[in-house]
Amino acid sequence: MPTTLTRTRRLTGFKPTGRLHLGNLLGAIRPLVAAQDTADSVAMIADLHAMTVEHDPARVRDLTLEQATVLLAAGVDPDRTALIVQSQIPEHTALHYLLECATGHGEAARMIQFRERSAGGRPVRLSLLTYPVLMAADILVHDTEQVPVGDDQSQHLELARAVASRFNSRYGETFVVPEGVRPETAARIMDLADPATKMGKSSGPGAGRIGLLDPPEVVRRTVARAVTDTVGRVRHDPRNQPGVSNLLAILAACGGRAPDETASYGTLKREVTDAVEAVLAPIRARHAELAADPGHVRSVLADGRDRVRAAAGDTVRRARRAIGLLE
Ligand code: AMP
Numbered sequence: 001m002p003t004t005l006t007r008t009r010r011l012t013g014f015k016p017t018g019r020l021h022l023g024n025l026l027g028a029i030r031p032l033v034a035a036q037d038t039a040d041s042v043a044m045i046a047d048l049h050a051m052t053v054e055h056d057p058a059r060v061r062d063l064t065l066e067q068a069t070v071l072l073a074a075g076v077d078p079d080r081t082a083l084i085v086q087s088q089i090p091e092h093t094a095l096h097y098l099l100e101c102a103t104g105h106g107e108a109a110r111m112i113q114f115r116e117r118s119a120g121g122r123p124v125r126l127s128l129l130t131y132p133v134l135m136a137a138d139i140l141v142h143d144t145e146q147v148p149v150g151d152d153q154s155q156h157l158e159l160a161r162a163v164a165s166r167f168n169s170r171y172g173e174t175f176v177v178p179e180g181v182r183p184e185t186a187a188r189i190m191d192l193a194d195p196a197t198k199m200g201k202s203s204g205p206g207a208g209r210i211g212l213l214d215p216p217e218v219v220r221r222t223v224a225r226a227v228t229d230t231v232g233r234v235r236h237d238p239r240n241q242p243g244v245s246n247l248l249a250i251l252a253a254c255g256g257r258a259p260d261e262t263a264s265y266g267t268l269k270r271e272v273t274d275a276v277e278a279v280l281a282p283i284r285a286r287h288a289e290l291a292a293d294p295g296h297v298r299s300v301l302a303d304g305r306d307r308v309r310a311a312a313g314d315t316v317r318r319a320r321r322a323i324g325l326l327e
């Protein structure tokens with residue numbers, strides 16, 4: 001098909017360290033779904049990355065399947081997007097080691113996550129230091145051209161680009177050097193209980209995070225309790241009214257219309273609840289259908305794996321040859 005020549009290759013990852021939330025949907029899943037007409041995407045559940053900090057094996061396994069199911073429920077089309085589990089494709093880890101041989105210790109130690117978590121000599125897993133190199137392998141092994149990134153991941157993408165360029169100049173043209181892209185449809189969603197921080201998987205459920213599978217009652221309560229301010233105006237002013245501005249951003253991203261500036265915060269919250277509910281209800285329903293047949297989801301993942309492995313194997317062979325391991 002000639003169209004494949006013009007389609008860009010993208011990679012988006014999700015870490016199974018918690019349940020997917022509204023931030024993941026509006027910041028990553030939606031842009032992924034929206035790009036399915038123009039990009040060949042790999043959507044990866046990064047289970048190996050979930051093991052860089054203390055983890056519960058059964059929970060990682062369960063969350064991996066749940067996240068894959070939610071991605072399908074939210075519109076990821078497995079015919080157009082390869083949905084994969086990172087650990088099922090050994091080429092990721094095979095390339096990881098080769099890239100470690102082209103990465104400086106200082107480069108890895110400078111990464112923010114490592115610096116923050118290891119601050120004050122706190123004990124950390126060695127994998128927390130090296131996982132950005134595994135992330136580079138995740139990207140490079142699939143000849144990824146574009147990586148959708150938010151502010152907090154740009155450092156990792158820069159490392160992947162630096163390692164790819166260095167490898168290419170030392171050992172000969174081997175890797176596609178990926179570019180970071182900021183999808184137009186992506187929104188950055190803040191925690192409803194603490195609008196100064198990003199909504200994250202570790203935000204308390206029912207506190208500041210809206211889970212994609214939260215029942216309507218929990219969504220309603222979470223929005224009702226959202227932190228606002230005493231200004232009393234419904235205005236987009238992130239500096240002075242971060243809570244209200246976040247609610248307005250969610251409302252807009254969920255297709256709702258902002259109420260008048262003079263509306264009460266109660267009215268705003270009701271609008272937000274309705275708009276979020278309209279987005280989540282079909283995902284919840286489709287998830288329930290898919291979750292009733294986990295065998296089907298597993299077969300989608302096996303299919304994704306089979307689709308990407310041959311090309312990933314080629315990349316690893318190319319790298320092995322370049323670095324001196326193969327004739
Ligand atoms: P994670 O599984 O935490 O690595 O996140 C998966 C994807 O969701 C990444 O592309 C993140 O940038 C995106 N994401 C996570 N939290 C948010 C948020 N609060 N707002 C927007 N995007 C987010």
